Amino acid sequence: MPRVSVIIPAYNAAATIAGTLDSVIGQTFQDFEIICVDDGSTDRTRAIVEQYARDCGDRVKLVEQANSGPAAGRNNGARHSTGEYLAFLDADDVWTAPMLERTVAVLDADPLLSLVYCNAALADSEGVALDTSLVGKGFDHPPSIHELLTRLWPIMPSAALVRRSGYEKCGGYRDELRGASFRFEDVDFWIKMREQGPFGYIAEPLVIWRFAWFPKQLKRLPDYSKALHVFEAYLQERYGVSAAPLVNARTRAPRSILATIGLKALRDGDRRRARAAFARAIRVDPYRFKNYLRWMRTFLPDRLAQNLSGKSSRRARSGGAYQE
Incomplete structure (x- = not known):
């Protein structure tokens, strides 16, 4: 055995x-x-x-x-x-x-x-x-x-x-x-x-x-729109807590990882990959204003774009991309 x-x-x-x-x-x-x-x-x-x-x-x-x-x-x-x-x-x-x-x-x-x-x-x-x-x-x-x-x-x-x-x-x-x-x-x-x-x-x-969702999409990106309704009742009944923080964080996670990919690409000078990653992050969460700014940064001169991305990229490399 x-x-x-x-x-x-x-x-x-x-x-x-x-x-x-x-x-x-x-x-x-x-x-x-x-x-x-x-x-x-x-x-x-x-x-x-x-x-x-x-x-x-x-x-x-x-x-x-x-x-x-x-x-x-x-x-x-x-x-x-x-x-x-x-x-x-x-x-x-x-x-x-x-x-x-x-x-x-x-x-x-x-x-x-x-x-x-x-x-x-x-x-x-x-x-x-x-x-x-x-x-x-x-x-x-x-x-x-x-x-x-x-x-x-x-x-x-x-x-x-x-x-x-x-x-x-x-x-x-x-x-x-x-x-x-x-x-x-x-x-x-x-x-x-x-x-x-x-x-x-x-x-x-x-x-x-x-x-699994960038640059090629190996799986369908999950839609968590029904998750709060289903998980809320279960957590409230069993533990007396709301599922909203967990659902909201899970919804944000793909956007956060896409932002990490884009910042790394921008730091490496790969504008095309950075632009594609930020664009995908915007589609995942169109209300995250920061990713519009990041997407526009990909059109700046290389040195300026890399300097603006340096602090965020260092933070991403230190870990916690899931919680960006």
Whole structure:
């Protein structure tokens, strides 16, 4: 029986799934199994995973389901798994080689922890590094339940290792929280897992999280317009708090990362990429006046534009792009 079950839900992930699988196979910690859940893909995702299963034997398993969303895929993968610890890796992200070794050691050392998570380095949809990390100042510690209920905490599914006993006790991911109009199943899951015990945090970015909406769009940008109505009733009933801060922060997150991409491009002298990133940020949030100013900055002379972007770019490189 493997110590860790790595569960990878995949929907039309042919462009990225091989890199994701390679990053797991190349781990310094090797006591794991991989369960890849094909969520009704219509591209070559299934064929690619089948080839890995042939090459790796029983270590890689393919599970198929009708398109049901990532929450259902993670739960389905967990049902087919046997590991003491569960890792839910998205099919467009990659781990650095010591990811499992470092996170397993933390859970082994403290049986009270329900999960451990790490910081994440950001890359664009083509895998180009953005020279920044996800977790910024003020978020660089394991959250309390109050913090999870009142602030959108920068934990990515790909960055966490979960104790199976806690996963089973809390009921796993809520399958009904699915679809592009919601996508709050991860926030809900962190809250439920925090009820099972404290979290551990590793400041080192051991995962590369791919921003799937720039420059190429690998996924449909979620529409959170219905999220407040659905999540509000749940949080009010269970915890007596409003979902508005979490929903608003999640809505702002893509805009913030696009701004980070644009500022880096402007600092590097790539006006075309900067202009495209700021333009996309404006489409995501047309009421964010600062991004109009940034977009106009791309028409200034190079030196002036770079000087004006220097302070913002340095702040972005220090981390916290998710909270820009």
